[in-house]
Amino acid sequence: MEVYMSKLNPCEAVQEQLSAYLDDELTQQEQQRIYLHVQQCPECSTLLQELESMRTDVKDAVLSSIDTRDLPTILHDQPARWLGWIGWSLFALGVLLVGAFFAWELASELLIGTATPWWFRLGIAGLYLGLAALFLSVLRQRIVARKTDKYKKVNL
Ligand SMILES: [Zn+2]
Structure with missing residues (x-):
């Protein structure tokens, strides 16, 4: 089992943690590991960017729906x-x-x-x-x- 886990595609492990990475919920070591991986992996880098822009869209939608001027x-x-x-x-x-x-x-x-x-x-x-x-x-x-x-x- 241990051997199998370690042979997992490194991208899968990174992609699973991208959401937590964006939320800054990981340990410094993990954040660093994912940061380094994303730097040299185009696939994970794209995914991270997509996830990031998706979040910005949601944030914008929430903020614009409750505009403080409308309060x-x-x-x-x-x-x-x-x-x-x-x-x-x-x-x-x-x-x-x-x-x-x-x-x-x-x-x-x-x-x-x-x-x-x-x-x-x-x-x-x-x-x-x-x-x-x-x-x-x-x-x-x-x-x-x-x-x-x-x-x-x-x-x-
Ligand atoms: Zn990757």
């Missing part, structure tokens, strides 16, 4: 704001529906449930009411924040 436009993108609103509305609706379900469960439990002691039922009621109050306070803060945002904009 303010992206941040003030109207659809993104609508999505934010829809997200919040859906979230609020979900919490309300789930809350209603638990309230219903709680009500029926309080009315017909006899297995649980009264203080436990009281505790659950407090838990749900507390959660509901917390949610409403957060929601109110959001709405107030929105209104002040608009007010500030009008003032400008």
Whole structure:
């Protein structure tokens, strides 16, 4: 096995490591070995150049797709704001529906449930009411924040 490995085409070994070579992920010794091989091997040299230009293309594509000059436009993108609103509305609706379900469960439990002691039922009621109050306070803060945002904009 050892003998077979060492008799492998040296180009194959180099080509396998070209990607790591470009990323500077190899040891100094390996980097040096590949550098020297590429210098005197046209095939590996071409491959390295292809790999390099391919990477530059990908980098350029990524950079140009997120141009920093576009950033303010992206941040003030109207659809993104609508999505934010829809997200919040859906979230609020979900919490309300789930809350209603638990309230219903709680009500029926309080009315017909006899297995649980009264203080436990009281505790659950407090838990749900507390959660509901917390949610409403957060929601109110959001709405107030929105209104002040608009007010500030009008003032400008
Ligand atoms: Zn080679």
